[in-house]
Amino acid sequence: MAAERRFVVCGETLIDLVRDEDRPGDTFSTGWSALSAGSPMNTAVALSMLGADSHFLGRISTDEFGRQLRGHLEKAGVGLDLAVSSDQVTSLAVVSLDERGKASYAFHFDQTANFGWQPDELPALVPEDWMHIGSLALIVPPGAGVLLEWLRSVTAPISIDINVRSSVVTDPADYWHRITGWLQVAGPTGVIKASDDDVRFLAGDWQPAAERWVSDFGLGMVVITRGEDGASALTGDGWTHIPAYPTELVDTVGAGDTFMAGFLDGHVRLSLPLEESLRRGAAAAAIVCARQGAQPPTAAEIEELQARTDL
Numbered sequence: 019m020a021a022e023r024r025f026v027v028c029g030e031t032l033i034d035l036v037r038d039e040d041r042p043g044d045t046f047s048t049g050w051s052a053l054s055a056g057s058p059m060n061t062a063v064a065l066s067m068l069g070a071d072s073h074f075l076g077r078i079s080t081d082e083f084g085r086q087l088r089g090h091l092e093k094a095g096v097g098l099d100l101a102v103s104s105d106q107v108t109s110l111a112v113v114s115l116d117e118r119g120k121a122s123y124a125f126h127f128d129q130t131a132n133f134g135w136q137p138d139e140l141p142a143l144v145p146e147d148w149m150h151i152g153s154l155a156l157i158v159p160p161g162a163g164v165l166l167e168w169l170r171s172v173t174a175p176i177s178i179d180i181n182v183r184s185s186v187v188t189d190p191a192d193y194w195h196r197i198t199g200w201l202q203v204a205g206p207t208g209v210i211k212a213s214d215d216d217v218r219f220l221a222g223d224w225q226p227a228a229e230r231w232v233s234d235f236g237l238g239m240v241v242i243t244r245g246e247d248g249a250s251a252l253t254g255d256g257w258t259h260i261p262a263y264p265t266e267l268v269d270t271v272g273a274g275d276t277f278m279a280g281f282l283d284g285h286v287r288l289s290l291p292l293e294e295s296l297r298r299g300a301a302a303a304a305i306v307c308a309r310q311g312a313q314p315p316t317a318a319e320i321e322e323l324q325a326r327t328d329l
Contacts, residue, residue, distance in 0.1 A: 023286060024147045025065050026100065026174070028075040028165065029058025029155035030132040031087040032109035032125075034271065034311060052083070053271075053311040054090035055111065056132075057153035057181050060272045063094040064279030064302065064314035070287050073097035075141070077161075079131040083108035102139045104131035119269040119307075125154070125186055133161035140165070143174045148286050150278070152179030152211075157187055157196045169203050177209040179278050182216040194220050201231060206238040209285075211278055214244045228252050241296070243277050243303070245270075249296050260296045261329050263304035272312025277303035279314065297324065 034055035041049025058076065065072035074096050078084050080103055087108065091098060109127035116122070127133065132154065143149060149172055156162055156178070169176065178200050187193045197220065204210055210231065214224040221227035228240040232252055241251045248261040280302030284295030301323045305315040315323075 022071050025062070025070050025072045025282065025286075026075050026141075026143060026147050026149050027058050027062035027065065027072060028149070028151040029056065029153055030109060031056040031059045031076055031078055031084075031091075032111050032127070032130075032132070033083045033086070034111050034113045034123075036113045036115075036271075036311070051310075052086070054087050055271070055312055056087075056109075057179065057272075057275045058151065058155065059087070059091065060275035060312040060314070061150060061152070061179070061279045061282075062096045063091065063312070064272075064276045064306075065283060066095045067314050068279060068283045068302075068317045068320075070279075070283055071097070073100050075100040077102045077104045077106075077131045077134060077139070079104055079106060079108040081107050083110075084131065100141050104134065106131040106134060113271065115269055119267045121269055121271045123183065123185060125183065127154075127158070133158045135161035135164040137164060137168065140168045143172050145173045145175075147174035148177070148282070149174045150177045150179070150282065151200075152278075153181040154183055154186065156180070156200055157183070157193065162196065166199050166203070169200075175207040176204050177211065177278070177282060178204055179274065180210065180212040180216050180220075181274060182212070182219050184219055190219055201235045201237065204235070204237055206236055208237065209239045209241060209282075210237055211241040211243070211274075211281075213274055214242055214247075217242065225250075225257075241278075241281060241299075243274055243299075249277065249300050251292055251296055253292065258292050258296065260293060260300060263301050263323060263327055263329065265304040265307045267307050268310055270307055271310075272306050272314070273303045275312060276306040276314045280320065283317075297329070301327075
């Protein structure tokens with residue numbers, strides 16, 4: 019029997035600081051919750067929760083927050099054999115939620131552990147691995163350049179979650195310039211994932227933009243998440259669209275990361291048809307949106323939601 023495919027998930031860990039409404043405080047002291055976060059880390063955790071062989075490739079601080087993040091990954095069963103320890107501090111994100119629970123982020127990561135990659139810290143991968151990377155790791159120097167150069171030599175298939183952070187790079191043209199190299203390395207076996215808001219920021223309307231990306235970069239698949247409108251995927255066979263699962267929205271923190279884990283679990287590990295893989299991702303996202311922060315579901319929870327929901 020063939021060995022199970024290893025998912026190697028590369029990128030940042032950070033702490034989300036979210037106002038604790040049960041501890042409003044005063045002008046001197048207010049209550050905050052410090053939640054384990056970071057888009058790629060969320061995906062690594064969610065993959066492991068679904069039963070995949072998930073390994074995190076990131077630079078984790080040795081500070082108190084770093085110990086929290088390492089413990090969170092270990093509790094979920096994520097392999098840390100590829101992780102790098104750093105004496106630099108942990109990155110922080112101050113989270114604001116609008117009236118609909120949609121999250122926006124103010125990042126604090128100058129001289130933090132995530133982005134100091136050195137070439138000798140990066141492992142050799144084999145074609146049987148699956149490499150996933152995304153979010154801030156794609157755009158923040160100096161690490162982004164080191165990771166992109168390394169990825170050019172990686173023989174494993176690649177998925178990339180663009181996950182635009184417009185508060186970090188505010189100019190769409192600059193952001194697009196930083197992203198194009200990543201689209202080039204994904205190739206015909208790779209998967210590019212973005213939200214409709216991501217695409218709108220970078221390139222306008224999501225559907226024609228995705229079609230241009232496939233044509234211009236020779237991509238095998240582009241997956242677009244569309245919030246309450248569902249998700250879509252473009253391949254050589256055209257578009258596949260699925261609706262969203264209903265959810266009791268608490269917040270959208272980790273929704274796209276968890277969708278990607280559910281989708282990759284279906285598409286790569288379970289070899290499900292494309293529509294079913296999209297539905298698995300959408301179900302995972304619906305569940306995490308009903309919880310505070312990125313608390314991804316188990317496979318049993320996804321299957322239970324799908325069994326009682328007629329889409």
